[in-house]
Amino acid sequence: MWNRAAERDARLSALVFGGGVWIGISILLAGGWVASAQGMASQKFLPDGFWLRMFFLSIAGFPFAVWMFRREKRKHLERALAMTICPACDTAGEYNEGSSCNCGGAFVLQSTVRWIEDEKPRS
Numbered sequence: 001m002w003n004r005a006a007e008r009d010a011r012l013s014a015l016v017f018g019g020g021v022w023i024g025i026s027i028l029l030a031g032g033w034v035a036s037a038q039g040m041a042s043q044k045f046l047p048d049g050f051w052l053r054m055f056f057l058s059i060a061g062f063p064f065a066v067w068m069f070r071r072e073k074r075k076h077l078e079r080a081l082a083m084t085i086c087p088a089c090d091t092a093g094e095y096n097e098g099s100s101c102n103c104g105g106a107f108v109l110q111s112t113v114r115w116i117e118d119e120k121p122r123s
C-alpha cells in the first residue's frame, strides 16, 4: 500500500530528524550552560553537573522536539504525495503532475499508480 509506505518513511525520517535535533540541542545547551556556569558560580538554583542539566534540558526541549517531529513528518508526507512518475519511461519528478516528460509522456502522481515495492533502492 503506497500510503502506508509513504507514511512509514515520513515517520522514520521525522523521527531521526526530530530526535537528532533534540539530542543535539540538548547537548549543546547543556555544554554551553556548564561552560557559562563556571564563570558564574552564583547560579545555585540550577542543577549541577552536565547530565543533570542535559536531563533537565531534554525535558524542557521535548515539546519542541515533538513539534519538529510533526512538522518534518508532514513535510515528508506532502512531498511524498507530490512525487510524480512518467509511466512511459519511469522518470521520477516532484510537483509536476500533468506536465509533459522528455519522452512525450505525461507525469502522473506516484500515489495514484500501483506501487511496486522492489522497484529500485530508495534514498
Ligand SMILES: [Zn+2]
Binding pocket: 086, 087, 088, 089, 090, 091, 101, 102, 103, 104, 105, 106
Ligand atoms: Zn517519460
